[in-house]
Amino acid sequence: MSKPETKQCFAQRLLDWFDQHGRHDLPWQHNKTPYRVWVSEIMLQQTQVKTVIDYYQRFMQRFPDVSALADADQETVLAYWAGLGYYARGRNLHKAAQTVVKEWGGEFPQTLTEMMALPGIGRSTASAILAISHQQRLPILDGNVKRVLARYDGLPTWPGERATEKALWLRADALMQTDRPGDYTQAIMDLGATVCTRQRPVCEQCPFKSDCVAFQTDQTATLPKRKPKKTKPVRHAIVWLWHQADSDWIWLERRPEQGIWGGLWSLPETRFDLPEGEIEPHKTRQNLIKIKVESLPVATGDLIEWTTFQHTFSHYHLMMTPVSLPLSHAPQGEGQWVKVTQALSRGLPAPIQKVITQWEVNHV
DNA sequence: AAACCGGGGCA
DNA sequence: TGCCCAGGTTT
Structure with a gap:
């Protein structure tokens, strides 16, 4: 006699998938100090993993810790950033390093608000750093997560909308029921990047295919809802x-x-x-x-x-x-x-x- | 040409 | 606080 199936929670299914199919060998996935996680998060905000890997390794070799980065002059930092684009973020990285050294004695702050006060670090990045490097249960909401959740819930509204975004933060928080916040954070980003991709998602390989609203109702192509055309004057x-x-x-x-x-x-x-x-x-x-x-x-x-x-x-x-x-x-x-x-x-x-x-x- | 992206900045 | 944009890349 088969026992009635107890549906596993979202977080556990995600982590099971991550343990079996996720990427675990990326350079920033070992020695997960706030500094190393921070640099990776900033680079990954704008660039795909496979491009970031090389940049990240060169960057870490030249600036192995936050004081090395703070001590360098901006020109040197930007030289190592060259090719990644978004140079304002490179400059912010440098500025934030100097702040961490000056204001925090070289140790990153460990609260969300203090972290967010650093230039170039918003809520999502701050949460990612604290979750991955300090196992704090703080949800993130980057483009990957928005896409995963919008599809999973069959969200009928555009995620850029105020109310929708607010709801997504709450949802992201509610679903993050785990004692492995760091892995969870990497897992959900990984799922978004490799399975729940913007176009042609690989739903067959998704741990949520049985109850993903978008998949079950054949809406993966149209969710998340696109930004409404700018309203005409x-x-x-x-x-x-x-x-x-x-x-x-x-x-x-x-x-x-x-x-x-x-x-x-x-x-x-x-x-x-x-x-x-x-x-x-x-x-x-x-x-x-x-x-x-x-x-x-x-x-x-x-x-x-x-x-x-x-x-x-x-x-x-x-x-x-x-x-x-x-x-x-x-x-x-x-x-x-x-x-x-x-x-x-x-x-x-x-x-x-x-x-x-x-x-x-x-x-x- | 238009979508996308997190953070910053401004009312 | 809420809204929009700069500055790029990707599709």
């Missing part, structure tokens, strides 16, 4: 529909070659952006309409402001407000009077065509 335009009284002749202008709808015939438009801090376009728009109409030989009585509608370009939303008004004289500017039917056959921009059609329907 909203801009505004008044579209002038000048027409001859009691007829269907309207005023068209040719757009400049450069810019949106370059060279096309269109209705004259007035672009405007809202003043700093203003959200409501109404006032600004009214003002612009007033100024415009006052410059024309007409009474405002026949002016019609149509409903504002949105047209979206690749890089911004344009809120367009058509304003129609009968005119007896041509407005100033390069343009011509055209019969509506003619206008519509000139290949106007789609939203402009829409405006004219709508006006025609309501006007005639």
Whole structure:
């Protein structure tokens, strides 16, 4: 008789996987002093393991401990960093080494807050160092971990979002139930780097394939959710529909070659952006309409402001407000009077065509 | 061209 | 505190 299966906890399954399949022979995985772990973590923030190995070994040979690093001049340090990119991090590394020597007598601090006060060390890096070198149970949340957890939980929101990130930190903490925090930390990064990869994850080899939401629901390709496209700025335009009284002749202008709808015939438009801090376009728009109409030989009585509608370009939303008004004289500017039917056959921009059609329907 | 990456910096 | 960006690399 088989005993009912007791599901092992996340941490234990991760560690079992790590013990059997993880990498254990990387240069920073022996003699795990805060200094050595720190240098590896900083290098690994930006570069793949296989590239880091060589750099790390050369770096350690030249700067075997934190005081050797602190004593060197920045130029020398950066020479050993050359090729890794992100030189600000190389400079921070050097600065932090000097701080550790000066402020801490050459011993790294052992609390999260003190560690995070060092330049170039944020929460995730600080936690990694303390977990790996001092067995403190502090969760990390780097790109690997975010990916693993987002898939495991089937997280439907983008990890860069405030609330999501907060939830991920809590989750990372809750799942880290182990008496081997150092190995756990390396294990989860290793899993993310070798199995739960960004594309083409090797789910067959994953210890969580039986209960990973992403795998079970075939969402590994779409999780973690990508950063939403940057929200497009909203801009505004008044579209002038000048027409001859009691007829269907309207005023068209040719757009400049450069810019949106370059060279096309269109209705004259007035672009405007809202003043700093203003959200409501109404006032600004009214003002612009007033100024415009006052410059024309007409009474405002026949002016019609149509409903504002949105047209979206690749890089911004344009809120367009058509304003129609009968005119007896041509407005100033390069343009011509055209019969509506003619206008519509000139290949106007789609939203402009829409405006004219709508006006025609309501006007005639 | 666009996504990604942890930390820093700023309101 | 919360949000966004600099400075790069990778896809």
